Amino acid sequence: MRRFCFLAAMSFTAAAFADMRITEWAYSASNGEFIEFTNVGASPISLVGWSYDDDSRLAGVVDLSAFGTVEPGESVILTEAVEADFRLAWGLPSLVKVIGGNTTNLGRNDEINLFDAGSTLVDRLTFGDQTFVGSIRTQNFSGNPGTPGVLGTNNVFGWVLSASGDSFGSVFSSFGDVGNPGVYVPEPSSLALLSISGLALARRRR
Ligand SMILES: [Ca+2]
Ligand SMILES: [Ca+2]
């Protein structure tokens, strides 16, 4: 019995590690290119020892340890901009974690790689409107997963551009970029389902 519990705990940890996802990016933006990562799982994830790289695919290139522990549903930002400038540009509250000054930059056709503390690839997104004709070009408009099912599949054709006032919560930055850094909103239908199940729970509790 004890052994079973231990194994269950182990597999739970592994699942939690796999739940950090790339949820938004813009390779070129007036207020600085950025990548958003979100904990889409149910448990906190420590990003100490985690790293990012572009299409050179090397673990350890850009250290993400400063993100610390990321709570379920929390989104964090890696940007080339100075952290304070990026916050100001997008009106981000202090509780949104931002790592600024990234110099491993994204080009029009490039790749985002997220590695855990063991240098294992956790998520990858290969993109480029020239490489993948018909896919989005995230210049001044960020890209978002068209459905939550797109996350973690490395299929850029499933991603859609931000538009001001869209269901992803997109807004304009101070220099006119459009995106939703710092928040990840799953598709509206899943939000509706969440509130329905929340309502059902509240009713049951009564
Ligand atoms: Ca690059
Ligand atoms: Ca760039």
Ligand SMILES: [Ca+2]
């Ligand atoms: Ca976002």
